[in-house]
Amino acid sequence: MHAVASASRLKGQTIVLVPTMGFLHEGHLSLVRQGRKLGNQLIVSIFVNPTQFGPNEDFEDYPRDFNRDVQMVAQENADIVFAPEAADIYPANFQTFVNTTNLSNKLCGLSRPSHFKGVTTVVAKLFNIVQPHIAIFGKKDFQQLIIIRQMVCDLNFDIKIIGAATFRESDGLAMSSRNTYLSQRQRSSAPALYQALLNAQKMVNANIKKTSTLIQKTTQFIEARPETQIDYIAICDPRTLEDLKLVKQPALMALAVKIGRTRLIDNMILTP
Amino acid sequence: MHAVASASRLKGQTIVLVPTMGFLHEGHLSLVRQGRKLGNQLIVSIFVNPTQFGPNEDFEDYPRDFNRDVQMVAQENADIVFAPEAADIYPANFQTFVNTTNLSNKLCGLSRPSHFKGVTTVVAKLFNIVQPHIAIFGKKDFQQLIIIRQMVCDLNFDIKIIGAATFRESDGLAMSSRNTYLSQRQRSSAPALYQALLNAQKMVNANIKKTSTLIQKTTQFIEARPETQIDYIAICDPRTLEDLKLVKQPALMALAVKIGRTRLIDNMILTP
Numbered sequence: 001m002h003a004v005a006s007a008s009r010l011k012g013q014t015i016v017l018v019p020t021m022g023f024l025h026e027g028h029l030s031l032v033r034q035g036r037k038l039g040n041q042l043i044v045s046i047f048v049n050p051t052q053f054g055p056n057e058d059f060e061d062y063p064r065d066f067n068r069d070v071q072m073v074a075q076e077n078a079d080i081v082f083a084p085e086a087a088d089i090y091p092a093n094f095q096t097f098v099n100t101t102n103l104s105n106k107l108c109g110l111s112r113p114s115h116f117k118g119v120t121t122v123v124a125k126l127f128n129i130v131q132p133h134i135a136i137f138g139k140k141d142f143q144q145l146i147i148i149r150q151m152v153c154d155l156n157f158d159i160k161i162i163g164a165a166t167f168r169e170s171d172g173l174a175m176s177s178r179n180t181y182l183s184q185r186q187r188s189s190a191p192a193l194y195q196a197l198l199n200a201q202k203m204v205n206a207n208i209k210k211t212s213t214l215i216q217k218t219t220q221f222i223e224a225r226p227e228t229q230i231d232y233i234a235i236c237d238p239r240t241l242e243d244l245k246l247v248k249q250p251a252l253m254a255l256a257v258k259i260g261r262t263r264l265i266d267n268m269i270l271t272p
Numbered sequence: 273m274h275a276v277a278s279a280s281r282l283k284g285q286t287i288v289l290v291p292t293m294g295f296l297h298e299g300h301l302s303l304v305r306q307g308r309k310l311g312n313q314l315i316v317s318i319f320v321n322p323t324q325f326g327p328n329e330d331f332e333d334y335p336r337d338f339n340r341d342v343q344m345v346a347q348e349n350a351d352i353v354f355a356p357e358a359a360d361i362y363p364a365n366f367q368t369f370v371n372t373t374n375l376s377n378k379l380c381g382l383s384r385p386s387h388f389k390g391v392t393t394v395v396a397k398l399f400n401i402v403q404p405h406i407a408i409f410g411k412k413d414f415q416q417l418i419i420i421r422q423m424v425c426d427l428n429f430d431i432k433i434i435g436a437a438t439f440r441e442s443d444g445l446a447m448s449s450r451n452t453y454l455s456q457r458q459r460s461s462a463p464a465l466y467q468a469l470l471n472a473q474k475m476v477n478a479n480i481k482k483t484s485t486l487i488q489k490t491t492q493f494i495e496a497r498p499e500t501q502i503d504y505i506a507i508c509d510p511r512t513l514e515d516l517k518l519v520k521q522p523a524l525m526a527l528a529v530k531i532g533r534t535r536l537i538d539n540m541i542l543t544p
Binding site for chain 2: 005098099157
């Protein structure tokens with residue numbers, strides 16, 4: 001991959017990377033399509049990264065279908081699928097980690113303490129392997145997106161990071177490979193996350209600006225659905241992820257909810 | 273620097289980086305001369321990196337003479353001196369660190385607990401800024417050299433790391449910008465470090481293989497000199513830095529000694 005990337009750069013090509021954990025859905029494909037327009041060497045990586053899963057999380061169970069993924073990527077005319085083995089990415093004696101400290105300790109970082117360290121480490125590695133000019137990440141993982149941006153800035157990667165809009169099912173549920181875990185009953189609860197975000201924007205429109213009120217109403221709304229258990233609901237500064245008391249300027253509303261044993265996330269910028 | 277590096281790479285040039293903290297001496301210049309032969313875009317960086325100094329160390333006092341450094345580098349026909357400001361390398365809100373864990377917790381890492389984290393972080397940044405094909409580090413900082421090699425391997429930097437031989441004064445003292453701290457009396461104690469290493473090799477030649485004996489004799493030898501205080505003397509595996517009991521194959525002998533308030537280091541590969 002180093003040799004391919006160097007040759008590509010010497011030819012003056014623009015390398016675009018879309019990093020994924022595979023089991024692709026329309027959300028991923030929307031990133032791939034965006035990438036296709038932005039460069040002439042489009043690389044989709046597929047790697048279920050063990051270091052971003054906690055000890056009691058779903059690394060083993062995470063859905064995988066490599067052959068289907070490759071077909072889907074080929075249909076979008078990507079140039080390369082980069083799908084390394086875990087033993088190549090983390091050989092014996094591996095011991096170097098990249099950690100973006102402040103932003104990683106908030107929101108999802110509270111219930112997943114080493115998650116973002118795993119993300120920044122593998123993304124730094126992918127950046128060095130693939131040597132992209134541009135990399136595309138979904139806004140569904142908003143915290144991940146701004147942590148990557150911070151890492152790119154802090155470590156001086158010469159890479160443009162693009163945040164791509166969240167892709168949703170017709171009932172509003174944000175697309176996620178983890179949606180396949182849901183039973184039918186759980187699946188009917190899942191759109192509550194997006195509905196809750198829309199409701200919060202409506203409340204803001206109706207001049208309810210206190211985040212404590214917004215969060216309380218949202219909690220009640222979600223908890224009324226079967227099998228839901230809230231991990232967090234936060235309204236915060238979209239750059240620092242610091243909690244806000246009032247929605248006076250565009251604010252990130254982010255939430256994580258367990259539906260049965262499946263943890264789903266979603267977010268929206270609330271605009272006053 | 274990103275723009276210069278990209279343009280240089282597009283032209284097919286080979287970029288060589290010699291990272292320094294300035295106050296250059298013949299040791300640095302030997303690295304620069306080696307670099308001059310290896311590429312056609314030779315970049316010498318000068319940056320006294322605050323994050324690799326502990327709170328009670330000599331960051332403020334570290335010797336600096338930028339104009340003299342630039343002249344010396346120019347005489348060696350380097351192409352670029354890259355000398356950023358600390359505020360550019362560590363802007364407000366900087367929060368991303370690179371840490372090579374196991375190797376950083378040994379030898380110098382024991383008395384300088386965050387030193388190597390600062391080193392790997394700034395070197396990763398310099399690599400991303402300068403985008404070298406080759407980077408040269410001195411073997412005097414042997415632990416630093418192998419930590420950088422480990423980081424390059426772990427984070428998949430496409431960079432060749434070259435270790436350059438230690439440059440010594442005529443009496444054997446390893447060249448270091450910190451040698452300027454020494455009083456005349458302290459300076460006369462300083463060659464004991466190298467003499468101790470040579471003595472150890474002689475003992476090994478005389479079939480003394482037990483590292484406990486070698487370390488004990490070396491301790492006595494150094495402590496007999498005025499104003500010396502040993503930080504550590506270790507004989508270890510040059511790849512893992514794990515302590516050895518016997519010198520059965522090439523072994524790293526590394527030592528750190530305070531002479532007055534100045535901490536000096538040196539090392540040698542002992543060969544049985």
